[in-house]
Amino acid sequence: MAQDYASAVRAGTMEAGRLHRELGTRDEVASLGGHVDVFAAIHALHLPLLLRPLNGLLGAYLNEPSPGVLVTTQRPMSVQRFTAAHELGHFRMGHKPSLDDENILRRTPNSPEPTSEFQETEADAFAIAFMMPKWLIHSHCQRQGWTAPDLAEPAVVYQLSLRLGASYEATARTLHRYRIVSRDVQDRLLARRRRDLKAALLNDYTPENYRGDVWLLTEKDAGTRIDGSHHDHFVLSLEERSGGGYLWDLDQLKASGFAVVRDERETHDTEGVGASVMRRVTAAASPERGTVSLAEKRPWDPGTLHTDLTFDFDFTGPEQPGLSRAERRHLLQAA
Numbered sequence: 001m002a003q004d005y006a007s008a009v010r011a012g013t014m015e016a017g018r019l020h021r022e023l024g025t026r027d028e029v030a031s032l033g034g035h036v037d038v039f040a041a042i043h044a045l046h047l048p049l050l051l052r053p054l055n056g057l058l059g060a061y062l063n064e065p066s067p068g069v070l071v072t073t074q075r076p077m078s079v080q081r082f083t084a085a086h087e088l089g090h091f092r093m094g095h096k097p098s099l100d101d102e103n104i105l106r107r108t109p110n111s112p113e114p115t116s117e118f119q120e121t122e123a124d125a126f127a128i129a130f131m132m133p134k135w136l137i138h139s140h141c142q143r144q145g146w147t148a149p150d151l152a153e154p155a156v157v158y159q160l161s162l163r164l165g166a167s168y169e170a171t172a173r174t175l176h177r178y179r180i181v182s183r184d185v186q187d188r189l190l191a192r193r194r195r196d197l198k199a200a201l202l203n204d205y206t207p208e209n210y211r212g213d214v215w216l217l218t219e220k221d222a223g224t225r226i227d228g229s230h231h232d233h234f235v236l237s238l239e240e241r242s243g244g245g246y247l248w249d250l251d252q253l254k255a256s257g258f259a260v261v262r263d264e265r266e267t268h269d270t271e272g273v274g275a276s277v278m279r280r281v282t283a284a285a286s287p288e289r290g291t292v293s294l295a296e297k298r299p300w301d302p303g304t305l306h307t308d309l310t311f312d313f314d315f316t317g318p319e320q321p322g323l324s325r326a327e328r329r330h331l332l333q334a335a
Helices: 005-023 025-032 038-044 077-092 119-131 134-144 154-164 168-177 183-191 194-202 251-255 325-334
Strands: 049-052 059-062 068-072 098-100 214-217 225-229 233-240 247-249 259-267 277-284 289-298 301-317
Touching: 005 025, 005 038, 005 077, 005 119, 025 134, 038 049, 038 077, 038 119, 038 325, 059 077, 068 077, 077 098, 077 119, 077 225, 098 119, 119 168, 134 154, 154 168, 154 183, 154 194, 154 214, 168 183, 194 214, 194 233, 214 225, 233 247, 233 289, 251 289, 301 325
Parallel strands: 049 068, 214 233, 225 301
Antiparallel strands: 059 068, 059 098, 233 277, 247 289, 259 277, 289 301
């Protein structure tokens, strides 16, 4: 067990890296453009997991009579994932049993612990490094074309947080932890209300509530998996080469059960002849899981495909009592 804060952070971070190498996470996640599936990692390690409503607790790690973890079903997915990663850290580092409440979300660097063992610091560092490794942040930035200055923009950090499967606050703090943004930038990011970011993406469309997230998807998200909740919306921002007769066909989107609540086009070059436009489609997440495949083509000649956009989606979150979504997917694939 580490004897000081710096050693505890280093130990937790190194153990997260070891587990990534053991599971081969990096190649799989980076290629799909998604997040680190903490629940899939728990399942792969054959670590018993119980998802239950936990009054006053976010999670727990037990090691008697055998190791196991509990995670609450009464929090958003980002909190469930971080809690699961924290408990996984306890397991991987051979810690004593731990009952974890909201403090795992509120702790700041150098926070005092009730003992001098730094067990919670190790588990926190493990969770951050396992869920939000620096290589995954770089991978998303490379795919999306985000540069370091872009990560000072709240709207970009919000979209990054969705792709990492983490909360907006945790993502902003992690960017500072990795020295990607300054403390001042972190503070400005944290001062921005998430509701305002969602409202800006939805423009003048007002959902029933703002509990869900709003994904901004472009052609750069092709081949990814969108892992969200049943309250989520997504906004497709797609270049449409209408000057050449090419239009995005939304029939498959509607056939999948999505409710298109807004569909508009915006021309950037008002003087150009045959210029492309930006098509912005806002849809509500009605179906639970599946695949969407959209095609940009000439309506009178379906064989003239210009480009397409395909992504998998799972909007069954947050995790519910019983098996985790990762375990259910594994069982379905094995059937």
